[in-house]
Amino acid sequence: MVRKRRGLYIPALLFTVALIAAACGDSKESSDGDASPGDVTTTTAARSDVCRTLNYATDAPVGGEFVDYAQLASGGDNTSFDPQAVQTLDESQITTALWDGLTEFDYTDTCNPVLKPQVAEKWEANDDATEYTFTIRKDQEFSNGEPIKPSNFKIAWERGGSAELASSYGYLMAYVKDGDKLLDGSLKTLDSIVADDDAMTLKVTLAAPNADFPAIASFPLFYPISKADYQKVGNTTGWGTKGITIGNGPYKLESATAPDSGEVVLVRNDKWKGGLTGMKRPFLDKITFKITADVESAYQAFEAGDGDDATIPSGQYAAAAAKYKNTLKEATLGTYFFDFGFDDPVVGGDKNVKLREAISMAIDRDEINKKVYEGTRTISTGITPPGIPGFKENLCKYCKTDPAEAKKVYAEWQKEGGKLTAPLKLSYNAGGSHQTVVETMQANLKDVLGIDAQPNPIEESYFKVIAKEGACQICRSGWYADYPTYGNFMVDLFGKVSIDGNNLGRYDDAKFEEAIAAAQKETDDTKRGDLYRSAEERLLNETVSVIPLNWYTGDAVYRDNIINYMTPPLGTIAWEHVAKKS
């Protein structure tokens, strides 16, 4: 799920003024989408709790209204909270309050999430993980009273993959057999999804083995939709009631103003049948999501006594933490790293493994964390963050800052004939805090190894530009999990299938591919985790193709009288648990 760019749109504002002024004739992050705090140096705040237990209070007071200033604090980017069209983590806070999916992760132990059936009663897979049968619970209904049948999932999935909807996440339907034909418009419905409303079963045949599919099915694209709503909206979408809005979650939509101002109001859904933890009724009566132009304004409103939560703006983490309850220690499923260009003639290939080891060990991750994130992020020991099933700490051999070892390995590389004849190119998407990160890396390389490096900011379409052949020598990347599976990191970021997409370093290693293919077929959770981990170890320690830097943490403050406000690793708050003391 994409995190929104935060901040004001000054260049866009000025550009528009210029455009209109020119037309009238006589008139007077980021960039990447991840949270990008600014350049502030303070003492290191407490590190995130990598593993936590989410113990929700069950005796919290019932009733009341929660006014949120944190989730829609970049209002101009809002496009839809329709489950098949939602793009950002912020908007999906509404989606997940309005809907429940077939499956859901229980994050009671954040480092050992357990995938559980939710609207499904159970699921079964065939031996090679190509066919799944979900049995749907009989008592489920939408907030409009319409019963939930397997066919509500079938129409939702076919809508999600349809060419007409052109959903950003429509490609997930390619996991389903012939799903690619939905995407190209040659099919409107799929025989590979069989909904038996009498037997209450949904049988899905996949395009290839994928043992992660039940986890993938927890993603909003796979949420069920009401037939009445579908008849009204069809394969179109938009903000508010221009999209699908009738859900089956703990809350239902009461109203939504325009996408970039005003508010979205949710009220308790009395037809909700309960969640994973056994609760039958959400605590709050009402949640109002205030739409604001930027994080700074929303936070200022919070400081002026409005609302119950807000996102902390860049550079104010320490001050905010001193004043308010916050989620700064709560680890989420985001990872920040740099890729080495796999085929780059200077740093790529087998002959430069030692150079890559030296570079990785020369980077002072703690300095970056203090300078840029006020010490709030967790120094990563691999790519895949804690909270992903199969995760183990300290996978990476070369992620510890070790100047002496870096110098030694660099000298060995030079002795073997390695020589740099031009400054290394550190590419990043211009804006946000990436520049400070890159400048720190540049200084580290010079100080530790004597290597000259040149920051290479890219203004427009960074992810598209840098994914092209030959574009990435050392290039910034980052990822926030779409769904909590190991494959969402390994396949989407480093798989051959993701070259020209999000595999920015164009990593293409046969042994890695073998490992992830085996993992995708493996239905045993433990064995699958082992296989993915072996793939990650190949990436980190044998081919040394990435420089992991840090894992993300929460960035919100909330009032003292708010109960159960916690950020599970996937970032979407369990709104049914949130309560408010009067």
Place this chain on the structure above:
Amino acid sequence: MTTFVIRRIGSLLLTLLGGYTVLFILFFALPSDPAEVIAGGNGKNPPAAVIENVTKKYHLDDSIPEQYVRRLWDTVTLGGESFQTHEPLVETIKTRLPNSLRLAVWAMLIEVTVGISTGVLSARRRNSLLDTASTLGTAVVSAIPVFVLAYLLRQVTGVYAFQHQWPEWARFPVLSEANHGWYLGIIPSLDQLKHLVQPALVLASVSTVIVARLTRTTMLEAAGSDHVRTARAKGLRERRVLTRHTLRNALIPVVTFIGIDFGTMVGFAILTETVFGWPGLGSRVARAASQSDLPVVLTLSMVVMAIYGVANLIVDISYAKLDPRIRLGGAK
């Protein structure tokens, strides 16, 4: 007069078409691929199949002339919808234009009352302490960027006031809510007034300074003219000299400025609207530009340009009322 108005409307339509064409061409000259932006390319690379579907869905693969005509028709009929949010633009205009007009009207009232009265007082008490104070004050206000002024106002009347427990009446909301609390569409309720005051003050700040300075200068010029001296020589009372002879002549350039400025306030209050979260036209166009949302950029820009043009036309007509020497309709 009728010929003049018809000619000006024709000229306005040509200007609008020119403006539309320039915006349309500039949109296609931008380096980013709109399909990629619409497909959600900001944080990651959307798959090629998704980009292709978006391209087809929004006819971005049609030839440029075809797209030009399609968008022109949608713009003229207000029949388009946002690429990003699918709001029908006619609804966007219905909700946002009144908000922009309300803010502009109240800002203009501040501009007119404070600006003209300050200018007149400064001119009448030339070189007095009051004149010096107003000159300094206006210089300071005009030097503060709108963003900073807005931030300071919010910080003092919102955050500081809350944290120091100022009485409720002295506290102002940090963010605006423009859609509720209006009588007859333009008169704010007491609650709405609290939301309106700060954005209106910020929007009016620079213009008020200009009006004050302009009024002072033109008042001083007019006070030294022959007809004013004659009026005084004829023994007219000073109040009558001031209102009938000095101020009326002095106001001609001021009215010109205010008229043009009104059009500007409606469409170009981008910074004020953005900072205070005021849902008007300007902030919406700005957002649309950053999202490659062509229908929104084109249609709302044309609305803004049309308002600007109409404001100019009204200014020209008002000349004739203020100054009988001016005759509209062309010379013979």
